[in-house]
Amino acid sequence: MAAAARWCAALLLCAGPGLLTLAQAAPQAVAHAAHAAAHPKPQASQPSHPAAPKASPAAHLAEPCKQWVPRLPGLSAAQCSALKLQPSGTRSVQARELWMGDVGARNAPVKVLVLGAIHGDELSASTVALQWMGLAQDNGADALWRFVPMLNPDGVMAQPARRVNAHGVDLNRNFPTPGWAQEAPRYWAQRTRKDPRRWPGNKPLSEPESRFVHDQMTAFTPDLIVSIHAPYGVLDFDGPTDPPRRLGRLMLDPVGVFPGSLGYYGGMHKGVPVVTIELPNAQRAPLLAETRQMWLDLHRWMGEHLPAKTASAAQPARAP
């Protein structure tokens, strides 16, 4: 009950636009936002002289926004810059940094890992992950969130964008599920008819991007993983608890178990709930109201289904 009440409080905060209320919940986040508003970043590359060469719209942005804003649908430069993403220190096959961001209290009772664009041609997945990160900075103090908005940057930045990574591996078939050595290649050969978009790789965790997720599961020990995809417009779930029935307009519709998938590995093998979001369109981001509703619905489900680990939450006060 205590956990549910706490999450209900978070929901009210999410729904209310009042900065004062938010300041009580997440003073650091609000201070950040207030600072950013009061001290906008100097736009060094904006021409100060009319004759100066014209800069591209994203030229003044720091990494990774310089690359991401022109590439991702529905992502503004201001939104991206405000997030203050950090380098993870891990790079993709083509040496692109895997950027990440932590939001929330270190001692929060629940830890959530949010992954965007494990498939590189699902551009809207990165946008939603980034928008959720913005929502978490304003309203997400009840959990520790780790966002990796673009897990497959080589696929996203390819022209055209590619589902697989630069080695041609479907990262979401590269996790060490039981029997991978037999099941993954057999599934690929027989069920996908050797679809190059779904090649699981030569061995599990052969890729730096999938190893990074695996390392995060070990080091960050999330209580929940949310992996954002597109374009099937459904919600999927793997794990030991009751699934969310809907997030926003997306309804639960289990899509099955695939050898090497993150859902199979995390949810069924390691016992960490994995919510898989399939946005309805890979090229177009949902309206912000819809993104926000998905976030609110996830919060509600978390409050009802994820065990809180703090002493006060685990042992609610009892009447004498």
Ligand SMILES: [Zn+2]
């Ligand atoms: Zn996908």
